[in-house]
Amino acid sequence: MNCRRNFVVAMISVALVASASAQTTVDPSTLVGKWKGMEQHPSGAMLVATVQINQNHQFTTSTVVNGNVVMTGSGTWRVSGKNLEWRYESFSSPAIPKGYVDTDEIVSVSSSELSLVSKLSGKAHVFQRFE
Numbered sequence: 001m002n003c004r005r006n007f008v009v010a011m012i013s014v015a016l017v018a019s020a021s022a023q024t025t026v027d028p029s030t031l032v033g034k035w036k037g038m039e040q041h042p043s044g045a046m047l048v049a050t051v052q053i054n055q056n057h058q059f060t061t062s063t064v065v066n067g068n069v070v071m072t073g074s075g076t077w078r079v080s081g082k083n084l085e086w087r088y089e090s091f092s093s094p095a096i097p098k099g100y101v102d103t104d105e106i107v108s109v110s111s112s113e114l115s116l117v118s119k120l121s122g123k124a125h126v127f128q129r130f131e
Contacts, residue, residue, distance in 0.1 A: 026106045028079040035114055035127035041065070051127065053077060059086065082106045084116065
């Protein structure tokens with residue numbers, strides 16, 4: 001009887017661990033689309049970042065400040081668990097070289113909102129789906 005109970009407890013434990021790890025993976029297809037995030041810079045300027053995430057694992061991004069495009073970039077993306085990795089192939093600023101990889105934690109994603117936390121800065125960014 002003890003063997004059977006131990007077996008059942010072990011199977012339940014395995015099922016719980018499998019369920020927990022399944023919840024730590026984000027379906028990459030949920031990220032595909034056009035996203036826009038807005039925030040105010042400490043100077044008071046409004047920053048608007050747009051990101052187009054494509055099904056073929058390519059992305060493009062641009063940042064506009066007070067109506068002027070200040071940065072653009074493109075590259076490839078991939079999901080690893082709850083991490084979104086951006087590999088830049090081009091960027092308008094030499095501060096981000098070709099091949100640079102930036103990683104964000106995916107906090108949540110829905111049909112209308114994407115919430116990320118930068119692994120580099122720890123800063124949270126929220127994007128709204130549009131178009």
